[in-house]
Amino acid sequence: MRxxxxxxxxxxxxxxxxxxxxxxxxxxxxxxxxxGGGFFLLAYILCVILIGIPVLIGELMLGRRAQRAAIGAxxxxxxIAGYFGVVSSFLIMSFYSIIAGWGISYIVMxxxxxxxxxxxxxxxxxxxxxxxxxxxxxxxxxxFTAITMGIVMxxxxxxxxxxSRIMTRTLFxxxxxxxxxGLRLSGFEQAVRFIxxxxxxxxxxxxxxxxxxxxxxxxxxxxxxMISYGxxxxxxxxxxxxxxxxxxxxxxxxxxxxxxxFPVIFTFDLSPQAGQGLIFKTLPYLFAQxxxxxxxxTLFFTxxxxxxxxxxxxxxxxxxxxxxxxxxxxxxxxVIVTAMLTFVIGIPCALAPSGALFSxxxxxxxxxxxETIESLVFIWFVPLAGLLTTIYIGWAxxxxxxxxxxxxxxxxxxxxxxxxxxxxxxLTIILIILQKSGVIDVDSWF
Amino acid sequence: xxxLRxxxxxxxxxxxxxxxxxxxxxxxxxxxxxxxxxGGGLxxxxxxxCLIVVGIPLFMAxxxxxxxxxRAAVGAYGALDTKGKGWKATGWFGVLSSFLIMSFYSVIAGWGxxxxxxxxxxxxEGLSLDEVGVAFKEISSSGGISLxxxxxxxxxxxxIVFGGVRKGIEFWTKHMTRxxxxxxxxFFLYGIGLSGFSDAVSFIFKPDASxxxxxxxxxxxxxxxxxxxxxxxxMISYGxxxxxxxxIPSMAGIIGGSVLVVSILAALTIFxxxxxxxxxxxAGYGLIFETLPLLFSQLPAPxxxxTVFFTxxxxxxxxxxxxxxxxxxxxxxxxxxxxxxxxxxxxxxxxxTFGIPSAFAKTPHIFPEWDAIYGMNxxxxxxxxxxxxxxxxxxxxxxxxxxxxxxxxxxxxxLNTSKWLFRVWYFFIRYLVxxxxxxxxxxxxGLIG
Numbered sequence: 001m002r003x004x005x006x007x008x009x010x011x012x013x014x015x016x017x018x019x020x021x022x023x024x025x026x027x028x029x030x031x032x033x034x035x036g037g038g039f040f041l042l043a044y045i046l047c048v049i050l051i052g053i054p055v056l057i058g059e060l061m062l063g064r065r066a067q068r069a070a071i072g073a074x075x076x077x078x079x080i081a082g083y084f085g086v087v088s089s090f091l092i093m094s095f096y097s098i099i100a101g102w103g104i105s106y107i108v109m110x111x112x113x114x115x116x117x118x119x120x121x122x123x124x125x126x127x128x129x130x131x132x133x134x135x136x137x138x139x140x141x142x143x144f145t146a147i148t149m150g151i152v153m154x155x156x157x158x159x160x161x162x163x164s165r166i167m168t169r170t171l172f173x174x175x176x177x178x179x180x181x182g183l184r185l186s187g188f189e190q191a192v193r194f195i196x197x198x199x200x201x202x203x204x205x206x207x208x209x210x211x212x213x214x215x216x217x218x219x220x221x222x223x224x225x226m227i228s229y230g231x232x233x234x235x236x237x238x239x240x241x242x243x244x245x246x247x248x249x250x251x252x253x254x255x256x257x258x259x260x261x262f263p264v265i266f267t268f269d270l271s272p273q274a275g276q277g278l279i280f281k282t283l284p285y286l287f288a289q290x291x292x293x294x295x296x297x298t299l300f301f302t303x304x305x306x307x308x309x310x311x312x313x314x315x316x317x318x319x320x321x322x323x324x325x326x327x328x329x330x331x332x333x334x335v336i337v338t339a340m341l342t343f344v345i346g347i348p349c350a351l352a353p354s355g356a357l358f359s360x361x362x363x364x365x366x367x368x369x370x371e372t373i374e375s376l377v378f379i380w381f382v383p384l385a386g387l388l389t390t391i392y393i394g395w396a397x398x399x400x401x402x403x404x405x406x407x408x409x410x411x412x413x414x415x416x417x418x419x420x421x422x423x424x425x426x427l428t429i430i431l432i433i434l435q436k437s438g439v440i441d442v443d444s445w446f
Numbered sequence: 447x448x449x450l451r452x453x454x455x456x457x458x459x460x461x462x463x464x465x466x467x468x469x470x471x472x473x474x475x476x477x478x479x480x481x482x483x484x485g486g487g488l489x490x491x492x493x494x495x496c497l498i499v500v501g502i503p504l505f506m507a508x509x510x511x512x513x514x515x516x517r518a519a520v521g522a523y524g525a526l527d528t529k530g531k532g533w534k535a536t537g538w539f540g541v542l543s544s545f546l547i548m549s550f551y552s553v554i555a556g557w558g559x560x561x562x563x564x565x566x567x568x569x570x571e572g573l574s575l576d577e578v579g580v581a582f583k584e585i586s587s588s589g590g591i592s593l594x595x596x597x598x599x600x601x602x603x604x605x606i607v608f609g610g611v612r613k614g615i616e617f618w619t620k621h622m623t624r625x626x627x628x629x630x631x632x633f634f635l636y637g638i639g640l641s642g643f644s645d646a647v648s649f650i651f652k653p654d655a656s657x658x659x660x661x662x663x664x665x666x667x668x669x670x671x672x673x674x675x676x677x678x679x680x681m682i683s684y685g686x687x688x689x690x691x692x693x694i695p696s697m698a699g700i701i702g703g704s705v706l707v708v709s710i711l712a713a714l715t716i717f718x719x720x721x722x723x724x725x726x727x728x729a730g731y732g733l734i735f736e737t738l739p740l741l742f743s744q745l746p747a748p749x750x751x752x753t754v755f756f757t758x759x760x761x762x763x764x765x766x767x768x769x770x771x772x773x774x775x776x777x778x779x780x781x782x783x784x785x786x787x788x789x790x791x792x793x794x795x796x797x798x799t800f801g802i803p804s805a806f807a808k809t810p811h812i813f814p815e816w817d818a819i820y821g822m823n824x825x826x827x828x829x830x831x832x833x834x835x836x837x838x839x840x841x842x843x844x845x846x847x848x849x850x851x852x853x854x855x856x857x858x859x860x861l862n863t864s865k866w867l868f869r870v871w872y873f874f875i876r877y878l879v880x881x882x883x884x885x886x887x888x889x890x891x892g893l894i895g
Contacts, residue, residue: 105819111835114821126819133815139803154782166532294891 002067003156004232010161011237015229015246017168017310019220020253022099025307026279029258031214035207038198043208044254047215048247051428054420055221055386056243058393061405063230064239069321070224073231074392081388085224086322088381090338092223093315094345095370097148100308101140102280103301105130109284110297116288123288124281131280132354141346144305148312149339152320153332156232160313167306174303175253179260181296187266188259194266195258205442209435212428217378218250222386225314228321238408240417264290279304316342349373379436387429394422451516453687459616460692461700464675464684466623466765468705471551472673474630474762475734476833477709478716480669482727484662487653492663496670497706500882503874504841505674505681506698507848510860512685513694518776519679522686526852533847539840540679541777545793546832547678548770549801550825552603555763556595556805557735558756560585565752570743578743579725582735589806596805597798599760603767604794607775608787619768622761627708629758634715637741642721649727650713664890667883668833673705675766677837677844679773695863695871731829734759771797804828834890842883849876 005011032040066073071082109115115126130136151159182188220226233242261278264286287297319342320334327334349370351357358369365372393402403414434440454460481489515522520537527533564585570578585591606618637643671677685694716737720727723740727733742752774797775789784792806812807825820827848857849872861868 108827108831109820112820112822112827112830115819117821129815129819133813133819135813136815136819139813162532162534166535292891295888298891 002231004234005161006157008237008242010157010165011229011233012242012245012249013168014161014164014310014314015220015226015242016249016253017164017171018225018229018314019218019246019250019311020168020171020307021218021220021311022096022304022308023214023218024250024254025257025304026261028214028218028254029261030278031210032195032258035202035204035210037194037202038196039200039203040207040211041195041255042198043203043211044215045251047212048219048251050420051212051425052215052219052221053243053247054417055216055390055425056219056226056246057239057406057417058390058421059221059226060230060233060239060243061402062389062393062397063227064233064235065401065405067231069231069325070227070318071322072325073227075396078388078392078396081385081392082224082227082322084381084385084388085222085227086319088377088385089223089225089315089318090342091345091373091377091381093145093148093312093319093342095349095373096308096312096315097141097144097342097346098137098349098370100144100305100312101137101142102127102130103304103308104140104144105136106280106284106301107298107305110287110294110301113294115284116293116297118288123285127280127284134351134354134356137350138347141350142343144308144312145339145343145346148309148316149335151309151313152316152339153335155331156317160317164310164313167310171303171306171310172253174299174306175256175260178296178300178303179256182260182263185263185267187268188263190266191259191262194262195255205445206435209432209442213378213383213432213436216386216429216432217382218254219247220311220314222382222384222389223315224318224322224385228318229314239406240409240413345373379433383429383433383436387426387433390421390425390429394418394426451686453689454616457692457697459620460684460688461697461704462623463616463619463765463769464681464701465704465708466619466762467675467680467684467769468673468701469623469626469708469765470555470759470762471547471766472669472675473705473709473712474759475554475731476669476672478713479731479733480665481650481713482717482720482733483730484665486649486727487651489662489666490650491653492666493669494706496667496882497674497702499874500667500841500879501670501674501676502698502702503871503879504671504676504844505702506694506861506871507844507857507875508676508681509685509688509694509697510857511844511848511852512682513688513690514856514860516686518686518773518780519682520777521780522682523847526856527847528853531851533843533851536840536843536847537679537682537777539836539843540677540682541774543832543836543840544678544680544770544773545797546800546828546836548600548603548767548774548793548797550804550828551763551767551770552599552797553592553596553801553804553807553825554731555599555760555767556592556597557582557585558760558763559595559599560591561735561739561756562753562760565742565749565756568749570739570748570752573743578739579736581739582732586732586735587808589809589811592805593802596801599763599767600794600798600801603764603771604790606764606768607771607790619765622758622765626758626762629755630708630711630715633741633755634711636745637715637718640718640722640741642723643718645721646714646717649717649721650710663886664834664838667838667886671837671841672833673709674702675769677841678770679777680769683769683773683776693863694861695867731826838883838887842880842887845875845879845883849880 005014062073070085071079074082115123118126151163153159216222261283264283268286268289270282283300284297287293287300290296316335316338319338320331323329323334323338324331348357352368352370361372362368367375399418402418406414435442454463511522511526515525517525519540520534523537524534564581569581675681716734717727719737719741723737725737725740738755739752742748742755745751771790771793774793775786778784778789778792779786803812804825807823813824816824822830857872858868861871
């Protein structure tokens, strides 16, 4: 008997928790500014609504219809789509746990009150120390993986749903607390302008594609997750409504996150720079300047870790349940093996910055081990999974069967959705893949 | 739950087990060095206040939670959280604390074991005072040796917990705690005659405002939690083995009073030694290892005294470590439906492994960059994390749950006592305990001056 979510809210918390990940918390904020503020935000919202939500509807529908995890949800010849998704989840988990582990480390650092006493160069230097300390990085990543594993092992209701509920709720509370504490900062106004005011100069067509890609990733699509979560959904829920709620929650979280991080940066007159540097170098330095830095810093990194956890849970869940279905293993066995394997793959990632392992990697592949896996996943696997999924649903999957799953919506809506899945969305995904892999450059067309 | 739950065979058994848990961990080890680091008098007063305002009410609350549900921490909160709002997580806080504490505590207890062997091998012969003091540095910076003792201690603790509540825990703690208290009193009497005794008395009792900083309040709070073994799921488990006829308020009174007396006794035993031989009160978690051998080396038959003392130290370390493993194991047993044997094995392996960096904390062999990133070594980091944060926050959540979300009737039934006393307790749990903890946390984080 397949487990099911105990309630609608349980599913929503788990799905929103999965979607609101590190992509929403830090990738989105710095991408907004870099790509023309208000225009980008508008583009992102449009993409979530026009692309993200339809694909989300498709994945949920597939999962619930088949009552199977990703791979089994597809018919025989199309299962490669499921495989791409599952492998993506697996690979993402391996480096995600490294970054999340750093987040845990920063919670501990905040609590011991040590880093706050260092000067700005030393604070940034601490991150260098940490990321180059292979042993310590592996230690925290193991801890994070173990927690995730423990939660998933317990099952869908008592594990995934129960903890996602607690953490997603806390996540939003923390986000609001941090947001409110940022209202009084002098940089708040500037942050609002930065995010909402359109800057035509910085917005290009590659920005539009960036918004598209981001909309896709921030909804946990193309990773087999929403198919799995859909398979636990009770038949009476209305999928389009669920998808709408999830989409809007993600947009809200993204805006809140930006309005939390940027006031801090602008108050201290810094320019927002991209990447892990922002979260682990700039923000800690800024927190240290503010009153109550210990609390702020701890709250922020707790938010960071909870965000990561609610996204990591489905990574392990997805891989494990697919293994369970394909090989007939028990949940316990599948979860433990999955967790161990992601941890093992994560070891070269942990050692990547210090170059302690595979020291020739960067010379061969132009980026370090962790970055290589990241690009493989985000440029190829996830978009391919998404592409194949939408083509499958739009062309191979029985239209009326799909429509019967989407009960409660008007026929016009369903036809429009089907049109998107058939033509518009696959085309745009192909565009993303070509752009991100450097085959084309849309900006040069105009 | 069809299995009949074990219970303490007598009130005395329960008191000894609880006191045993408190004495080794909190009183002999943590209390003296924390008082030393925070400058005596005023700190002791803060500790006393925390004990009375926060410690005792929470102690009673944990017993209530345990006995009313007859479950270990996680299951207990789960059962009482009738609306399923996620309070079970509070139970896991305690389990996490116990796990983390056990991981480094067995390293420290392991050093105690090492001192037994050192005493037997004639360690004291012909050594000067300085050399005796330096010995601790040597052993704590020897990763391999620390690891060995850490392993042995973990193994012994595990085997006792295998035996269950009556045959394992109650049996051993009854005897060990009794003997330790007698010995402690003996040393105390001897210490009165030492030259440093009056210095010790003024250090401990005289308030010296210049020494006491605001950070001391959080340490005092953490200490109150340690010496009462609360915030770790222990008293919930111990409460679940209590019989319905016992009076929780009188238990709390007896234990609270005993803890206070024994704490001061321990301080009045150790600090005269510190001041007589010119050791540093702020020595940190190694204080007991650096001061007591000094005393022994000056006494006749140092080998016997030292062996006896450290054997007893290890015994009481055991009575503190046993509940730590017990708590984590029983919660796993109840939540995941595994056997006691399997659970204890998992926990033992887990705490041992997690404790490996602690065993090597003073060496550069594992995590050499740790000190530069966290400002203190691995063992100290985990210690600070648990004592100053995880346990107090767990206590805060406990108090809020009991005072605001739990069915008041359950408390009334369990604390079958005078109306006046109940109202006082309930008021404390509802308002004073959370307020006090929040205030102290706010102070520590620089939110208020």
